[in-house]
Amino acid sequence: MYTGFKHLHSGLAYLLLAGVVFALLYAIISKNKPFTSGSRKVALIGLVFAHIQFVAGLVLYFISPLGASNFSGEAMKERTARLFILEHPVMMLIAVACITVGYSRMKRLSSDKKKYNSIIIYYGLGLILMLSMIPWKIWP
Ligand code: HEM
Ligand code: HEM
Helix, strand or coil: CHHHHHHHHHHHHHHHHHHHHHHHHHHHHHCCCCCCHHHHHHHHHHHHHHHHHHHHHHHHHHHCCCCHHHCCHHHHCCHHHHHHHHHHHHHHHHHHHHHHHHHHHHHHCCCHHHHHHHHHHHHHHHHHHHHHHCCCCCCC
């Protein structure tokens, strides 16, 4: 079960990063064009991968030896251990929240330009947070 979720979380990370980069580039390129239902679907792909990855990460947190079971004062002093028990989960939660806010704002806003801007700003912020908290030592 642990190995399965570890691979799922590791593999979904590629799809999520690709989905968010694609949505971001699409919004930047289309900025001055009308916002269509296709534009919304492109943003939806990034959102769905973000939500699935979050749920996978949450499960992994409770079954991985690097997750909740490793939580201790000693582990807090160690850089890599602290990344997995605290920094990675918390910052990824904020990153996924940014992407969700960007998508919901996009749905609510009325002007096409503002819709694209919502994706550019919030997906961009989410991407930066995700890139900063990926454990590059062990991934890809
Ligand atoms: C949503 C964006 C997220 C991304 C892009 C992401 C990405 C990654 C990547 C690339 C790894 C390394 C996987 C490997 O090759 O072993 C990893 C590991 C891990 N992630 Fe995430 N993660 C995300 C969210 C979360 C969340 C929300 C949690 C917990 C609540 C979490 C918990 C963990 C844990 C515990 C590990 C260590 C797994 C192990 O090796 O035992 N992740 N994450
Ligand atoms: C802890 C688990 C989850 C939480 C807290 C969560 C939260 C949310 C929130 C707050 C929204 C609203 C965005 C809006 O205003 O439109 C949303 C939308 C959405 N979520 Fe999640 N989600 C979770 C898991 C998932 C999973 C596992 C999936 C996919 C299998 C998913 C798919 C979607 C989709 C497709 C939408 C957009 C619906 C639309 O088009 O408006 N979510 N989610």
